[in-house]
Amino acid sequence: MSDEIIELKELCKTFYVGFRRRQVDAVKGVSFSVRRGEIFGLIGPNGAGKTTTIKMLTGLIKPTSGTMKIMGFDGFDRRCSRKLGYLPEISYYYESLTAFEILDFYAKLYGMGRDRAKAVDYWLERVGMSHARNKRLGQFSKGMLQRIGLAQALIGDPELVILDEPQSGLDPIGRRDVADIIRESQNKGKTIFFSSHILPDVERLCDRVGVIRNGRMEVTGTLHELLSSEKHIEIVLRGRTVPEFVEKSQADPCISCVPKENELSITLEPKAGIRVNDLLMEAIAQGYTVEHVMECGADLEDLFVKKRDTRAAEGD
Ligand SMILES: Nc1ncnc2c1ncn2[C@@H]1O[C@H](COP(=O)(O)OP(=O)(O)OP(=O)(O)O)[C@@H](O)[C@H]1O
Ligand SMILES: [Mg+2]
Numbered sequence: 504m505s506d507e508i509i510e511l512k513e514l515c516k517t518f519y520v521g522f523r524r525r526q527v528d529a530v531k532g533v534s535f536s537v538r539r540g541e542i543f544g545l546i547g548p549n550g551a552g553k554t555t556t557i558k559m560l561t562g563l564i565k566p567t568s569g570t571m572k573i574m575g576f577d578g579f580d581r582r583c584s585r586k587l588g589y590l591p592e593i594s595y596y597y598e599s600l601t602a603f604e605i606l607d608f609y610a611k612l613y614g615m616g617r618d619r620a621k622a623v624d625y626w627l628e629r630v631g632m633s634h635a636r637n638k639r640l641g642q643f644s645k646g647m648l649q650r651i652g653l654a655q656a657l658i659g660d661p662e663l664v665i666l667d668e669p670q671s672g673l674d675p676i677g678r679r680d681v682a683d684i685i686r687e688s689q690n691k692g693k694t695i696f697f698s699s700h701i702l703p704d705v706e707r708l709c710d711r712v713g714v715i716r717n718g719r720m721e722v723t724g725t726l727h728e729l730l731s732s733e734k735h736i737e738i739v740l741r742g743r744t745v746p747e748f749v750e751k752s753q754a755d756p757c758i759s760c761v762p763k764e765n766e767l768s769i770t771l772e773p774k775a776g777i778r779v780n781d782l783l784m785e786a787i788a789q790g791y792t793v794e795h796v797m798e799c800g801a802d803l804e805d806l807f808v809k810k811r812d813t814r815a816a817e818g819d
Pocket of ligand 1: 518520527528547548551552553554592
């Protein structure tokens with residue numbers, strides 16, 4: 504069995520909108536893979552192409568070009584359906600059905616037998632909706648519907664779970680429940696692929712992350728891979744004048760020096776042309792006192808905003 508449960512190569516989706524058939528290139532050659540058993544998070548700004556990518560993965564829309572392998576099948580294959588759980592970005596349910604009835608309906612679609620009532624009650628309990636078991640969905644709040652949607656995605660015990668913004672509309676407890684359920688699913692051997700705007704949750708949960716922007720996958724990797732290149736060193740020296748060796752490096756965009764009263768705050772980005780050790784030795788040799796040296800990490804939000812700023816500066 505292949506290690507990759509999802510493999511996309513140069514996947515594109517173009518929509519043609521309106522009477523004049525205006526061309527919208529929603530996804531422009533996205534390639535990435537998701538390994539069995541991992542939690543993969545897809546992040547990106549509004550309109551980046553997350554939902555369009557997910558709709559192609561789940562067979563709801565056809566790619567315009569590119570190749571896609573899901574669970575070893577070429578393209579979306581109906582044989583995947585029973586092994587796939589999907590929470591759409593916006594769910595539409597029959598308002599007149601109760602929470603129990605809708606989950607029972609999905610359980611039937613998954614081919615579950617008479618004992619499915621047990622599974623329905625388990626999932627109602629797991630998503631905190633037991634109290635609304637016999638209430639009609641038309642009376643549900645947004646967050647309550649989202650919880651039912653999550654139960655619907657998981658009730659068939661799928662191998663691969665694809666969730667389009669599972670935390671959307673949820674209160675903090677609901678968000679934590681979703682995170683727990685995602686982790687639990689991974690512990691049961693499932694693969695989870697989800698999109699999100701809640702970056703701290705993505706950071707806490709995901710083994711690997713992909714950043715999509717403007718229809719293109721900007722980066723994919725483990726958080727360590729993505730964030731280690733964003734680490735920088737902060738050095739504070741006591742002294743009034745900018746040391747000569749820093750002055751010489753002023754042209755280096757990876758080194759910045761800010762004088763504050765009788766202190767100098769120096770920041771070295773990962774690609775700075777001077778090593779921390781050399782800088783400190785020179786500073787000490789020239790009579791400066793080293794007040795502090797600290798390695799500062801970046802988080803996903805820093806990466807996300809920084810990449811956006813870089814792209815804006817490049818005029819993309
Ligand atoms: N059915 C469609 N017809 C025309 N254009 C579409 C269609 N679906 C999506 N688009 C366009 O494709 C682009 C990507 O949309 P998509 O819904 O995939 O973004 P997203 O990353 O999911 O955004 P969000 O974070 O807001 O959910 C947008 O420009 C959108 O307007
Ligand atoms: Mg979306």
